[in-house]
Amino acid sequence: MKSEDEEFKLYEKIYMAEADRKEKLLSRLNLPLAMIIALLSFLSYLLPKAPPTDTTAGIYFWILYLGAGVFIIRAMWHFARAWRIRFDDLAIPVAEKLEDHRKTLISYYDGSVELANSFFMQIMMDYYVMGATKNATNNDRRGNELDALSKNVIYAVIWSMFSFLPVFTYTRT
Incomplete structure (x- = not known):
């Protein structure tokens, strides 16, 4: 009996x-989302300042x-x-449903509370x-998606910053 309690x-x-x-993993999605929004704002700021495509700066700008x-x-x-994985997580039913099921078990076992509780x-x-x-498997998948998300945000930041250089050099000449 003690072993069962320890297992439980x-x-x-x-x-x-x-x-x-x-x-914790879901809360770690906030920063990359904010960075994506900031990057989209930065890229929309750069778009009207794009150098003409017939210049070297323009070609580099559009590639970057x-x-x-x-x-x-x-x-x-x-x-x-990463966000959608949460729909696959398994949760314990609410307390009211659990108690209703326990009462159903008690009536099924003719009032034997000990047997029903067992x-x-x-x-x-x-x-x-x-x-x-199931949740451990989902958390591992969520962690992998978060890792890929972070890497892509970092690459997007780097490429966005480099795409500013042709705009800067073209407007200075």
Whole structure:
């Protein structure tokens, strides 16, 4: 009996740790989103200042500008994927539904609270095991998407800054 209680507490702890990890990963999406918005603003600022395409500065500008655009689109793609993974997470039903199920078990076992609670605790442990497993897999996917998102945002920043150089040099000449 003591072993079952320890297993239950272990799976509950793992489930809660994955839920906490999910929240931390989702909160890490805020900064890349703000950077994407800032980059889009910067690129929209640069667009009317584009050098003519018949100049070397114009050719370099459009190559760098479009490259930055590609990285921003890729970043938005990874952001969307990281954000949508949350729909696949498993959550334990609300307390009211759990209690209704426990009462159903009690009536099913002819009022045997001890037997019903035993089966109910097994159901709860199954929820924790399935939820922790699915959520850990989703958190790993979410982390991978966040990594790809961050890399693409960094590349977009670099290409955006370099696309400013032809504009700067063309307007100074």
